[in-house]
Amino acid sequence: MAFEWLEKRRLLSTVDAIVPADPEPDPGRTSLEVSGDSFDPPPPGTPPSGFSVDDVVMDEGGVGASTNLVFSVTRADSAGTASVQYATASSSAASGSDFTAHALTTLNFADGEATKLVTVVVSGDAAVEADETFTVDLSNPVGTGIDDGQGVGTIRNDDTASLTVAPVSASEGDAGSTDFVFDVTLDAAVQGGLQVAIDTSDGTATVADSDYVANTGSTLTFAGSAGETQSFTVPVSGDTTSEADELFNVALGALSNLGAGIDSADITTVDGTGTIQNDDGATLSFNDASAPENDGEIVFIVTLAGTSDAFTVDFATADIAGQAVAGTDYTATSGSGGTALSFSGTHGETATVTVTLS
Structure with a gap:
């Protein structure tokens, strides 16, 4: 049966459409119908005899790089001469920008030759994108049939991108609020765009102390262009307290609304x-003091002008x-x-230093 099917396939390979002559075929036989250049799969148990092309997967490479995807076109029986035509076709990968297309081309096999190679050049880029595919399609076989007429080329994404929050440092002001505007930049293109969540958290500056107003749960939307920047605002509360510079944290959270096939692991975030x-000041001052020698002591008063965080200060007498x-x-x-x-930091607060007289 396999020999009979193979002979029919060879005989009918150049016919547009052939319908089996026997309207009631023998159940023990497998009929074959050929339409155009395509063939039905061989009957179960029939050994490969015709042309086939393999699938290829490879990283695309960086900007300006060219990567060769090499497909093997083979025939199971290398006896005698044979030929087959092939051409590339776009799937999710676009010819011209993602790969160099091949028009219909004939591969001629000499007697004893079993394999020929088809090389398709893939163009690298820096965009984070889904893996993309194109096909190498076989047609018009001469001398044998086609067992597997389509090879899939998969261009695997090997690019990454990062979202970075630029730090902000500014004075708080004495009253009201000052907006700290944070820029978040996407350094490389991301196909289909994305959204990222924002979350602030206390450092030495705290929401409880009214140092700033939390910005939690909002999102930034990126179209996906390289170098794209989006911004968000955190209000900072002004005061007149002399204090150390204070910090709060800005974190980028979960990514969402990624394009189909985009792997979030290819996009990193930098908080x-x-x-x-501090733009406020406070001063300490000693008063001048005097006392009769027989009083036994002199008391100096140290006064804080302005407000501040709690602190301590060393002191010493000197001749x-x-x-x-x-x-x-x-x-x-x-x-x-x-x-x-x-000192606790209250305006007008005082402390005393007592010096014993001899």
């Missing part, structure tokens, strides 16, 4: 920070040349660590 620069001398006229004193002057 940023907002630095609230003035030609004036009082420590050990003779007074007892030297100092404070640091646990004995330093301590």
Whole structure:
């Protein structure tokens, strides 16, 4: 039966349409119908005898790179001469931009020759995209039939992109709010665009202390162009408190609305920070003090002007040349660590330093 089917296939390969002559074929035989240049699959158990082309998968390469996808066109029986034609066809990959198309071309096989190679040049780019495909299609066989007439070329994406939050550092102001505007930049094209979630979180600046207003749960939408920038705002609250510069964090969260076939693992995110620069001041001042020597001590008052975070400050007495001398006229004193002057940061707050007179 296999021999009979093969002979029919060879005989009918150039006929547009042939219908079996026997309207009631023998159930033990497999009939064959050929329409145009296509063939039905061989009957079960029939060994391969005709042309076939394999599938090829390969990374596309970077911008300006050319990658060769090499397809093998083989025939199962290499005896005698034979020929087959092939051409490429676009699927999700576009000819011209993704690969170089081949028009209908004839492959001639010499007696004993079993394989010929078809090379399709693929053009690299920097865009994150779905894997793309095209086909190499066989037709018009001479000398044998076609067993597998379509080879699929898969151009595998090997590009990546990143979304980066640019840090912002600015003064807070004395009152009201100041908008910190954060730019998020997409460094490479992403086919079909995407959305990314935004989330702020406390650092040394906190929402509880009214340092800034959280921006959580909103999203940025990117069309997917290389170098594209989208922005969002975080309000920062002004005050008149002298304090250290404070930080809060800005994180990029989950990606969504990615194009079909885009792998989110190919897109990384880089978080940023907002630095609230202190633009307030506070001062400490000692008063001048005097007392009769027989009073036994002099009390100095240290006053805070302006508000600030809580802090401590060291102090120490020192001689003035030609004036009082420590050990003779007074007892030297100092404070640091646990004995330093301590302030909660309230405007007008005072602390005292007592010096013993000799």
